[in-house]
Amino acid sequence: MEQLVGVVVRDVIKGYAAGSQELRVLDGISLRCQPGEFISLLGPSGAGKTTLLRLMAGLDRPDHGEVVYIDGSSKRVDASEVRVGMVFQEPRLLPWASVAKNVSYGLQGRAKAMNRHEQERAVRDALELFGLGAFSTYLPHQISGGMKQRAALARALVGEPDLLLLDEPLGSLDIKNRLAIQEVLSQFAGTRTCIMVTHSIEEAVYLSDRIYVLSDRPALVKSEIHVPLPRPRDRVAPGFSTYARQVIRALGVTPAG
Amino acid sequence: MVPLCIVVLWQGLSSLGVFDTSMIPSPLSVLAAGASAMRSGELTRHVGISVLRVVRGFLAAAIAGVTLGLALGWIPLLRTLIGPLLHFLRQIPPVAWIPVFIMWFGIGESSKISVVTYAAFFPILLNTETAAAQISGNYLELGRAFQFTSFQVLTRIIVPGSLGPVFTGLRLGLSNSWRALVAAEMLASAGGLGYMIVLSRELVQPDVMFLGIIVLGLLGYAVDAGALRLQKRLAPWSLSLRT
Ligand SMILES: Nc1ncnc2c1ncn2[C@@H]1O[C@H](COP(=O)(O)OP(=O)(O)OP(=O)(O)O)[C@@H](O)[C@H]1O
Ligand SMILES: [Mg+2]
Numbered sequence: 001m002e003q004l005v006g007v008v009v010r011d012v013i014k015g016y017a018a019g020s021q022e023l024r025v026l027d028g029i030s031l032r033c034q035p036g037e038f039i040s041l042l043g044p045s046g047a048g049k050t051t052l053l054r055l056m057a058g059l060d061r062p063d064h065g066e067v068v069y070i071d072g073s074s075k076r077v078d079a080s081e082v083r084v085g086m087v088f089q090e091p092r093l094l095p096w097a098s099v100a101k102n103v104s105y106g107l108q109g110r111a112k113a114m115n116r117h118e119q120e121r122a123v124r125d126a127l128e129l130f131g132l133g134a135f136s137t138y139l140p141h142q143i144s145g146g147m148k149q150r151a152a153l154a155r156a157l158v159g160e161p162d163l164l165l166l167d168e169p170l171g172s173l174d175i176k177n178r179l180a181i182q183e184v185l186s187q188f189a190g191t192r193t194c195i196m197v198t199h200s201i202e203e204a205v206y207l208s209d210r211i212y213v214l215s216d217r218p219a220l221v222k223s224e225i226h227v228p229l230p231r232p233r234d235r236v237a238p239g240f241s242t243y244a245r246q247v248i249r250a251l252g253v254t255p256a257g
Numbered sequence: 258m259v260p261l262c263i264v265v266l267w268q269g270l271s272s273l274g275v276f277d278t279s280m281i282p283s284p285l286s287v288l289a290a291g292a293s294a295m296r297s298g299e300l301t302r303h304v305g306i307s308v309l310r311v312v313r314g315f316l317a318a319a320i321a322g323v324t325l326g327l328a329l330g331w332i333p334l335l336r337t338l339i340g341p342l343l344h345f346l347r348q349i350p351p352v353a354w355i356p357v358f359i360m361w362f363g364i365g366e367s368s369k370i371s372v373v374t375y376a377a378f379f380p381i382l383l384n385t386e387t388a389a390a391q392i393s394g395n396y397l398e399l400g401r402a403f404q405f406t407s408f409q410v411l412t413r414i415i416v417p418g419s420l421g422p423v424f425t426g427l428r429l430g431l432s433n434s435w436r437a438l439v440a441a442e443m444l445a446s447a448g449g450l451g452y453m454i455v456l457s458r459e460l461v462q463p464d465v466m467f468l469g470i471i472v473l474g475l476l477g478y479a480v481d482a483g484a485l486r487l488q489k490r491l492a493p494w495s496l497s498l499r500t
Pocket of ligand 2: 049050051089167
């Protein structure tokens with residue numbers, strides 16, 4: 001029985017030392033992801049999205065404010081009980097381990113309840129899901145950038161995480177793979193909590209229950225867009241473009257000329 | 258190809274009498290010396306003695322250097338504590354220790370093996386340490402994100418991540434071993450290739466002298482090539498471009 005976990009980010013301030021000065025990357029940002037919700041974060045480059053995701057993964061601490069995990073009844077869940085599946089902005093595969101080994105490193109706590117055979121099976125299933133079945137014995141430098149990114153996704157998902165954090169996971173995929181992986185991710189919507197950074201409006205609308213549009217650095221929530229479209233979604237349905245237009249408007253893009 | 262040309266040229270010049278054969282013997286006479294030393298078993302004996310010393314000294318250095326290097330790279334406090342001492346010791350040429358080791362361990366095998374260990378130890382230690390310390394923070398962060406245990410961090414990230422530079426250190430250590438050993442054998446030994454070379458000078462056998470030098474080069478070359486092959490097998494990623 002897996003739990004659904006949400007994340008609450010409250011008044012978070014985070015800066016990095018830049019010489020003698022401080023580079024304020026987050027300046028009092030608050031947002032929330034309900035258990036089981038699929039959230040997208042959209043915002044300009046350098047806004048602080050990766051920083052925010054690392055805080056939500058517990059890889060860094062805010063200078064001020066808090067990041068807490070919650071369950072379905074909004075009660076706090078201790079970080080040690082939350083299994084996070086993370087896809088970093090770059091694939092970050094260990095160069096010395098085969099694709100299958102890399103993916104198996106995502107099993108985390110799930111590995112304890114499995115024997116070797118079951119673990120291998122789980123890894124194989126994850127590889128198949130992302131079209132990497134034939135490449136399990138390859139080393140990372142022997143596969144393409146898009147394949148690495150898919151391997152990173154397989155690694156994040158194989159452990160059946162309570163919380164999935166994706167930092168531009170489909171950035172270097174070709175269109176066909178991009179659509180295919182979006183399909184895989186859309187199946188997780190509702191069954192798994194997911195927070196995804198993306199630069200694609202279409203992808204955000206296709207997958208998300210809610211989209212946060214962030215400002216320039218320091219990142220603040222500029223706008224929050226609910227996408228109550230039924231699933232599975234249809235990219236050419238009239239409702240779809242309505243939400244895409246809302247996002248464009250929120251981004252503050254004005255037509256050139 | 259080039260080495261072959263040099264040998265041919267060398268032989269040619271020798272045959273023409275350009276070289277004084279008491280200074281530079283011809284390749285053929287070196288070959289003949291090699292054949293006769295093989296037949297008498299002298300060459301095999303000296304090579305055997307030297308190789309055994311290198312193997313024993315180098316293995317000790319490899320075990321100590323890799324273990325301590327990993328510990329130093331992983332535990333910054335340890336680095337602060339004993340780093341300066343190690344860098345002080347590293348600066349001392351191994352040969353300078355030969356009299357000391359003889360005083361401590363006597364003229365037998367131990368003193369020679371100790372010099373070999375000393376010479377091989379530092380490149381292994383330093384390469385391992387730097388590698389372990391410089392493992393990309395990104396990989397360690399990955400380990401934290403996926404809740405690796407400390408043991409898993411060691412076996413999945415630190416050890417394999419250090420393997421490439423460790424191999425470099427081992428190869429450097431090997432060639433240092435040879436140098437230090439030959440010096441030790443020249444100073445105080447009754448066997449081994451270094452001794453063979455010194456003895457041949459006393460016996461005025463320049464061909465044996467050159468034989469010793471060439472065998473040293475060949476052995477070193479073969480051992481390094483073997484180590485490189487091993488690296489290619491065990492750590493192929495360390496020889497290809499990193500991603
Ligand atoms: N470890 C760090 N040390 C110092 N500065 C950092 C660090 N990480 C990020 N920054 C700075 O913080 C700012 C925000 O970085 P962040 O990676 O969070 O942006 P981002 O929104 O993910 O951008 P992108 O869309 O390009 O990935 C940048 O100006 C970056 O230079
Ligand atoms: Mg980023």
